[in-house]
Amino acid sequence: MVSETKNKHYQCPVEATLDVIGGxxxxxxxxxxxxxxxRFSGLQQSMQGISPKMLTKQLRELEEAGLILREIYPEIPPRVEYSLTEFGKTVLPVLDALCEWGNKYLDRECAFDKNEDLKTVGGCTSQ
Structure with missing residues (x-):
């Protein structure tokens, strides 16, 4: 089954999902x-390593996809806040599942590392 959205052709729903929220x-x-x-600065501070240009690009794409809302307040200087739209909140179970899987993966990797490091000093700490 091939689906089309905004001139994009998707072979399956997973491809569409990754196109919208992947990366x-x-x-x-x-x-x-x-x-x-x-606010923009709060997002940038909580995400070490992202450049302002990349954050702007990603925010615009998420806004265009209808997942986030950009609210501009008529103040001087202008204040801009970002939040999830109602549709954006529908992706939270997907992110929760990714978080759960990531925790299991990290636990597995930590256990593997500990077994490998029995002869050496150190190991891995779980979050």
Whole structure:
């Protein structure tokens, strides 16, 4: 089955999902907005390593996809806050599942590392 959205052809729903929320930063942006509205600077501070240009690009793409809302307040200087839309909140179970799987993966890797490191000093700490 081939689906089309905004001139894009998808072979399956997973491909569409990854196109919308995939990549290094988009899931992390959505995760940060899970609990509260954040300003640009708050997002950037909570996501070490993302450049302002990349954050802007990712926010625009998520806004275009209808997952986040960009609210501009008529103040001087202008205040802009980002939050999840109602539709954006529908992706939270997906992110929760990714978080759960990631925890299991990290636990597995830590256990593997501990077994490998029995002869050496050190090991891994679980979060």
């Amino acid at each position: 290094k930063w988009k899931p992390l942006i959505l995760w940060q907005l899970k609990a509260e509205k954040l």
